[in-house]
Amino acid sequence: MRNERIKGKTIVITGASGGLGEKIAYTCAQSGANLVLLARNQEKLTQIAERIRMEYQVDCTAMELDVSRHDMIPGAFQQIVEHIGSIDILVNNAGYGTFIEARHVELADVQGMFAVNVLGLIACTREVLPTMIERHHGHIINIASQAGKLATPKSSVYAATKHAVLGFTNSLRMEMSQHGIYVTAVNPGPIRTNFFELADPNGTYIENVDRLMLDPDKVAEKIVAAMLTNRREINLPGWMNMTSILHTLMPRIVERLGRKAFFKK
Template sequence: MKNERLRGKTIVITGASGGLGEQLAYMCAQNGANLYLLARNQEKLDRISASIREQYNVKCTPIALDVSKYDHIPKVFQRIYDQAGEIDVLVNNAGYGVFTEAGEVELADLEGMFAVNVVGLIACTKEVIPFMCKRKSGHIINIASQAGKLATPKSSVYSATKHAVLGYTNSLRMEMSQCGVFVTAVNPGPIRTGFFQTADPDGSYLENLGRFILNPKKVADNIVAAMLTNRREINMPSWMNWVGTLHTLMPNTVERLGRKAFFKK
C-alpha cells in the first residue's frame, strides 16, 4: 500500500516483535517512514529492525518495553523525542488475550490483560498527547477488536479490555479533534498471528474459524492506508462488524441466533 504521507515521518509501534505489529513496521518502512519498534523481546526487535534498515534504508530503532511496566514508559518516550524530535503516528498494538470461561479466569490473567491492553495503551498515549496537541498534528491508532463491540463466551475479560479501549478511544477522539490530531480505532476480527498461542493453545478456535480468519498483511495494509487521515474506525471483516451493529440494535435476537457459533471457542 502506497501512502506518500508517511515519507520521512516518525512512527512508533508497540507490540512490534511479531504478527500485526511486524507487518505494520515493514509496510511503514516501504513508504519511507522512520520507525521506533517497541516490544518485550529485544532479540526479535533487533532482527526485524536490521532487516528493515537493510531493505528500505530508513531509520529503525528497536527498544525493549513491556507496556505493563508503567514506570518505564515515560523514559522510553523521552528517549524517542530526544532522538527524533517528534512522533507523527503512535500505533498502540501491544495486547494479548486468554480465552476461558468467566468462572475460571485466573486473577493473574485478568490483571495482565487489563495492564497491557488498557492501562499500558493509555500510558503510552499520555506520552504523545501534549506534544501532538502543541504541534496540532499527529495520529493515534489504537488496535481494539470486534470483541470490543460484540462479546462472546470464553472472552469475557478480553472483551472487557477491548470495550474499555473503544470507550477511551471514542472520548480521546473528541478531545484531540480540538487540536487537529487524528484518532482511529481498529477493530479486527481474529487475525492469524501468534496471539492464539496464548488465547487458544489447543487450536480449536482457529480450526473452527477456518477461512474467516484474517490475514495480518491485509489488516496492516488497511491501517497503513489510513495513516495521517481522519479515519474514525477500521472494521474488518465487514460482515463481522455488521453482526456487532445488529447486536446493538437487537441483542436478544443476535445472541439467540448466534449462540451455537459463539460457543465455538
C-alpha cells in the first residue's frame, strides 16, 4: 500500500545496509520518497541505493556513517542538507544488542550499545530538529523495542538502551508537539533479520521463538504507513505488547508466570 504523504519527501534512514532499515528503504521508495541511506557498510549501501534508483526511479543517496562516531554526525547531516535539501523524516534505525547475563557482559559492549542505540540516535535527532522546527514540519521515528517496555534475562544492557530510547522519545514528542513535528516510537518484538547474528550467535533464542518472529516486510509496511501521521507508538506483535502492559500493572505476577519463557535466550 502506497503512502501518498511521503511522495517526493526526503527520508533519512540510519542502519540502512540490511535488516529492517533496508526493508523500510524499499517500502518508502515504493511510495515515491527520496532517500538518504546511512550505515557503516558503504558497499552494501551502494548496492541497495542502485537497486532502488533502478526499480523505483527515485533519488537515493548512500552515505557511509558510523553513528557511534558522534563527532562525524554533524558533518554528515550538513552534507545532506547542502546537497539534497531539507529532511522531512528521520528514521533512527541503527542499533544492535547482545544476549548475555549482566555478570558476564564486557564494559566495551556496554559502551558500544549505548554509543549506537542511545547517543547515536540522540545525536542524529539533534541535527534535524532546528530545520524541522523552522519549517514547522517533520517526523522523527525511533526504532525502540518491546525490550524497552519489558526487560528479560540476558538482555539487561540492550533493554537499558531501549528504555533510554523510549524515555527520550516520549519527552521529545511533548517538546515537538508545539512545533508541529511528529515523533513516533516503534516497539517490535523479535524480527526475522540479521540482528540475531550478533545477539544470538548460537541460535538458541531463534530456535525457541522462530514461529513467533515478525516478518520484516510487514513491520516496514506498518512504519511507512504511519509516516507523517501523529502516531504515538507502533507496538508489534499485539500479544507481546499486552504482556508489557500487564507487567506494568502486575509486575510480580508476570515475572513469575513468564519466568520459563523469559529464560529462553
